[in-house]
Amino acid sequence: MIDVLRNKEVLITGATGFIGVNLVKMCLDKGAKVHIFSRKSSNRWRIKDVLKSVNEYYVDLLDYRRLKSVISRIKPEIILHTAVYGGYSFQRDENKIIKTNIIGTMNLVNVCSIVGFKLFVNTGSSSEYGLKNKPMKETDLLEPNNIYGVTKAAATLFCQERSKSLGLPIVTLRFFSPYGYYEDSRRLVSSLIISGLMKKKLKLLSPNSVRDFIFIEDVMSAYMNAIEKPNINGEIFNIGSGKQYTVKEVANKIMNLTDSDSKYEYNNTSTRLNEPKLWVADISKANKILNWRPHWNIDEGLRKTIEWFKKNISLYKSFF
Numbered sequence: 192m193i194d195v196l197r198n199k200e201v202l203i204t205g206a207t208g209f210i211g212v213n214l215v216k217m218c219l220d221k222g223a224k225v226h227i228f229s230r231k232s233s234n235r236w237r238i239k240d241v242l243k244s245v246n247e248y249y250v251d252l253l254d255y256r257r258l259k260s261v262i263s264r265i266k267p268e269i270i271l272h273t274a275v276y277g278g279y280s281f282q283r284d285e286n287k288i289i290k291t292n293i294i295g296t297m298n299l300v301n302v303c304s305i306v307g308f309k310l311f312v313n314t315g316s317s318s319e320y321g322l323k324n325k326p327m328k329e330t331d332l333l334e335p336n337n338i339y340g341v342t343k344a345a346a347t348l349f350c351q352e353r354s355k356s357l358g359l360p361i362v363t364l365r366f367f368s369p370y371g372y373y374e375d376s377r378r379l380v381s382s383l384i385i386s387g388l389m390k391k392k393l394k395l396l397s398p399n400s401v402r403d404f405i406f407i408e409d410v411m412s413a414y415m416n417a418i419e420k421p422n423i424n425g426e427i428f429n430i431g432s433g434k435q436y437t438v439k440e441v442a443n444k445i446m447n448l449t450d451s452d453s454k455y456e457y458n459n460t461s462t463r464l465n466e467p468k469l470w471v472a473d474i475s476k477a478n479k480i481l482n483w484r485p486h487w488n489i490d491e492g493l494r495k496t497i498e499w500f501k502k503n504i505s506l507y508k509s510f511f
Contacts, residue, residue, distance in 0.1 A: 195419050197222035200266060204228045204252065204299065205273035206245075210314065210366075210410065212237040212373050214271050217411050219244055226265050228252070228274070236506060237373045252295030259302045269418060270303055270311045272296065277339035278316070279377065285338050292342035293349070300353050300361065308360070311350070312417055315365035315427065317403070317472065319344040326473040329365070329427045347427060354425035362423050364413055367431030367472050371407025371492065372499045376507050380404065380493070383442055384500045385507055387449030398439035398457045403431040403471045406492030409485040416481040423480065431472030432485050444490065448497050 201218050205211040206227035215238060218225050228250040229235070235242065248261050252274060274295060277288035296313065303311060320327045321334035333344045347363045354361035370380035379395075379402075386393040413430045417423065442455050477483045487495070500507075 194221050195415075196269075199223050199268050200226065201269045201271065202226045202228070202262070202265065202267035203271045203273065205275060205314075207233045207235055207238055208273060208275070209237075209374050209378075210369060210407075211271075211273045213371070213407050213411055214273065214414065215241060215245060217414075218271075223269075226267060228261075252298050253290055255298050255302070258298055259305070262302050262306050266306055267303070268309045270299070270308055271314075271414065272299060272312065273314045275314070275316075275343075277342065278318075279375070281377070282339075288338055288342055292339070293345050296346040297349055300350060300359075304353065304357060304359055310418060311359065311361040312414060313347060313350045313361060313363040315347045315363045316340065316343040317365060317367040317429075317431070317470070319347060319365065322467050324469060326433070326469075326471045327429065328473045329429060329476055351425050351427065358424065360424050362417050362425070363427045364417060364430050365427055366410065367403040367405055367429070367470075369405050369407055369410050371410075371496050372503075374407075374496075379438065380441065380445070380496065381500070381507075383445040383455075384449065384493075384497055385504070386455075387445055387451035388497075388500060388504055390451065392454055392456065394456045394458060395438055395442065396458055398437060398442070399468075400438045401435045401467065401470050402438075403433070403435050404441065404489055404492075405431050405485060406487040406489075406496070408492070408495070409487055412486065413477065413481070413483050416477075416483040420481055426480065428477040428481055428483075429472040429474050430477060430483075431474055432489065433472055433474045434489070435469065435471040436489060441489075441493075444493055445497070448490075448493055 201223040203214050206215050225245040227245050276291035318340035319333050321336045335341045350361045374381040
């Protein structure tokens with residue numbers, strides 16, 4: 192199969208983040224001409240080794256004039272939009288969450304629609320669903336229970352409306368809980384791995400909290416399948432493993448795989464408000480339309496992630 196990204200002009204927002212950096216490296220490997228948006232204050236530790244291979248622009252998605260000027264100049268054929276704020280518990284500025292996730296996405300879509308493009312992939316979140324009592328489907332009523340979920344739902348619905356009303360090639364990939372290479376040290380899987388490798392004690396919330404964890408390589412394959420698939424304008428796809436695991440189950444797996452005697456302490460009294468008993472994706476639509484399914488089970492994904500962290504632990508020592 193001819194590589195669909197070779198020599199394509201690809202714009203990646205949020206390129207200094209976890210998903211963004213993996214997209215940058217994948218696109219470079221596939222021969223794309225990669226453009227990234229960042230801020231002068233962005234921490235570039237994830238992408239410092241590839242900065243010479245990309246075209247970097249200091250752009251704030253809220254600065255419409257600057258955004259239009261840069262996009263009009265580079266004319267990206269494919270836009271992979273991962274820029275986000277509020278996905279971490281310590282990102283609490285509600286005004287910034289609203290502006291970044293809603294206004295920033297609106298500005299980007301509107302400017303790109305003026306310039307023209309072949310595909311815009313919006314990055315959604317399972318937080319858009321809120322609490323459900325069965326595996327989450329794309330047709331479910333969106334009932335987010337936090338401001339982050341509200342803004343991500345609004346961005347997804349805006350993208351879908353623009354796609355349908357203007358005939359724009361926009362698709363949303365709604366991710367559950369990605370983990371893997373370059374994940375932030377404060378996320379569950381990465382903090383457990385670092386704790387295991389560095390023999391440090393770690394305090395966790397309720398051992399019974401559940402999530403649907405999806406390995407970063409499966410996330411990348413979802414993007415590729417979306418890029419390769421024609422006629423999916425306005426569609427939304429769940430991207431998860433289709434299985435859920437508790438915090439305790441994941442912690443035990445990582446402890447065994449790192450051969451660690453580190454101890455994890457659970458603070459059952461600080462369980463998050465509205466913590467669900469079920470949080471899992473129905474991935475049948477992605478399977479049927481995108482011909483996508485996860486290739487890596489959690490044990491294989493964790494094993495590959497741990498091997499990567501062993502080789503790159505020096506990147507994290509300043510954070511831990």
